[in-house]
Amino acid sequence: MASLHISNVRKAYGATEILKNINIDVGDGDFLVLVGPSGCGKSTLLSLIAGLDTISDGEIRIDSDRVNDLHPSERDIAMVFQSYALYPNMTIGQNISFGLEMRKVGKAEREKAVSDAAKLLQIDHLINRRPGQLSGGQRQRVAMGRALVRNPKIFLFDEPLSNLDAKLRVDMRTEIKKLHQRLGATIVYVTHDQIEAMTLATRIAVMKGGVIQQFGTPAEIYSAPANTFVATFMGSPSMNLIPAMLSAEGGKLMLAVGQGSAAARFELPPQSAAVASYAGKPVIAGLRPEAIGVEGGRTPDALREVEVKMLVMEPTGPDVFAVMELGGVEVAARLGADVPHSPGERCKLRVDLSKLVLFDAQTEERIA
Known part of the structure; x- marks a missing residue:
């Protein structure tokens, strides 16, 4: 060879x-x-x-x-x-x-x-x-x-x-x-x-x-x-790209994900200096479908609870593809086959922020 x-x-x-x-x-x-x-x-x-x-x-x-x-x-x-x-x-x-x-x-x-x-x-x-x-x-x-x-x-x-x-x-x-x-x-x-x-x-x-x-x-x-x-070409379903805003509050980085008054706010786990430099600026938050609705994770301190509204649920056998409203924006999630929720229902799910990827809102390049 x-x-x-x-x-x-x-x-x-x-x-x-x-x-x-x-x-x-x-x-x-x-x-x-x-x-x-x-x-x-x-x-x-x-x-x-x-x-x-x-x-x-x-x-x-x-x-x-x-x-x-x-x-x-x-x-x-x-x-x-x-x-x-x-x-x-x-x-x-x-x-x-x-x-x-x-x-x-x-x-x-x-x-x-x-x-x-x-x-x-x-x-x-x-x-x-x-x-x-x-x-x-x-x-x-x-x-x-x-x-x-x-x-x-x-x-x-x-x-x-x-x-x-x-x-x-x-x-x-x-x-x-x-x-x-x-x-x-x-x-x-x-x-x-x-x-x-x-x-x-x-x-x-x-x-x-x-x-x-x-x-x-x-x-x-x-x-x-x-x-x-x-991010969107690789992966099926593709990565969710959600408009977001970074802010620094009391020495902590906060991320508002979604649009207007419906935006969901999270305290971020420790981030790089490059990410911290975007405080006060709009960004694009990237979340893979499997990072939404997780039951547990290797980094439990990165899990955050968020309220969502179920819109569409597609059972595939081993899991369920769900389209839901998070922060006023439609996102896709991959949930367990035994998920107890149904379309139209509001419920709380956990998001794994250790899987979060942030992109510059203008260049669309990943913030390392």
Whole structure:
């Protein structure tokens, strides 16, 4: 496997800039997920790594080797496409071994590589069938097998699960996760699905408008989003963003969450100097749905009681998604399945302020 280093990479088509100063370092064995809305530049960046397109400025290195000007065949990468791209007239075994055959790999070595990959992906019983006889999930495994036999330095996945139904996506997600754990492979994976990003990645790059909004571990992206875009894009339901006002009273920081006379006021647990400097200023309070209605917490001194009005309740089985009015603003919460409340009811819930994230009201950047 190998490391990947992307330094100050730009891509423009004429006057239209698609990627702007992209900087990413992927360690040996990392699983990097590029995630963002359609048109954010993630697939373009994958094409630049693969060598399917040329960069306008900057540098891409695999290990210590600069690959900007190398042909795709010289970069030692393997790519798995959204469309599977299998040859319908070939058997599964022939599809998997085709790339090795083109590289003049010996027959015995080819057969062993195909057998090993097929067993690893649990498709060895399908080896003599043709793609038209397989399900979508099986075809995607074949496409992965074709990449595996190459034993490349880096695997590139371009939205490989988007053509599958919901259950198959979950199953294949698990298989890809297992594959990464078994092989310790370096993987770059493109998706617009934030659930895929959170479950698969060791590192995530959240993109918007050709710019990386945040690069970090899934836990960092989820718990400490860099700005309100990341906060709302990552997480389902997304983070609640509530207008708020900070004030200093008697040496304590107070937060008024919501609007006008209905705003709920909390005494904050100890905060950073950066947060304290916003006393007297409007901010945006970010709370994940699971931080509202908690029964207990690791930091009990950060729990605060608040009155809410239940508006809509959606049971999902293990829990209930609730929309409620807090401080005169609608927010979403994830509550326990046995929650005793009903729509229209006013009740008191506890909010875990250790999970609170505050953003600058003007720039929408997180206040560190």
